[in-house]
Amino acid sequence: MDDLRGRLRVGVxxxxxxxxxxxxAAREVGRLIAGRGGILxxxxxxxxxxAASRGTREANGLAVGILPGTDPAGANNFVDLPIATGLGTxxxxxxxxxxxxxxxxxxxxxxxxxxxxGLIYGKKVIGLGTWDIKGVVPARTPEEAVELAFRR
Numbered sequence: 001m002d003d004l005r006g007r008l009r010v011g012v013x014x015x016x017x018x019x020x021x022x023x024x025a026a027r028e029v030g031r032l033i034a035g036r037g038g039i040l041x042x043x044x045x046x047x048x049x050x051a052a053s054r055g056t057r058e059a060n061g062l063a064v065g066i067l068p069g070t071d072p073a074g075a076n077n078f079v080d081l082p083i084a085t086g087l088g089t090x091x092x093x094x095x096x097x098x099x100x101x102x103x104x105x106x107x108x109x110x111x112x113x114x115x116x117x118g119l120i121y122g123k124k125v126i127g128l129g130t131w132d133i134k135g136v137v138p139a140r141t142p143e144e145a146v147e148l149a150f151r152r
Contacts, residue, residue: 004039004062010149011041011099011123013092013114014048014130015106022106025128026051027058028142029103034061036150041066041099043091043114044075044082048105053078066095093117101149103139104130124149 010033014026030052033040040056042049044065053063057078065079068091075082085091089110096102096117101124104115111130118125119135127136128145139145 008036008038008150009041009064009098009100010038010146011095011102011114011118012048012052013042013095013102013104013107013111013118014052015108015111016045016047016049018047018051018106022048022129023051025142026105027055029105029128029145030055030057030061030063031059032142032146033149034059036146038150039064041095042079043068043095043110044079046076048107050076050078052105064098066091066098089113096121096123099123102126103128103145103149104136105145106130 026048034056040063044067056063064081065075066083068088070086072082072084092114102118103126105128125136128139
């Protein structure tokens with residue numbers, strides 16, 4: 001078994017109701033993360049989180065979902081390791097804390113809170129069609145976003 005501790009943990013955060021183009025971007029981001037040996041960390045539910053998890057699964061990667069509820073069965077079908085927290089949206093802090101770098105795709109205020117936590121924790125935050133705020137590194141494509149995530 002390979003040592004998971006040495007692999008980059010990439011948090012993919014974003015909206016629960018994205019449009020089809022954003023879903024496709026999230027799926028590609030998940031696929032590219034897995035293809036580079038990274039571990040996907042997300043909130044484990046639908047929308048961007050599910051699409052990224054699906055892409056990760058398709059590329060035989062590992063998807064971790066940090067859930068707001070108390071039941072691990074609440075995770076989307078593509079999460080390999082669901083972590084129930086019972087913390088509601090407060091779990092957004094744990095998503096940011098447990099990623100080495102974050103990629104934000106689309107999103108509303110929950111995503112904004114994850115971006116803020118990422119910046120507070122000193123993480124690199126990459127934005128793909130999301131909030132345009134100080135500290136977020138913009139990316140134009142899924143490939144660019146993942147390249148920036150893996151660049152140290």
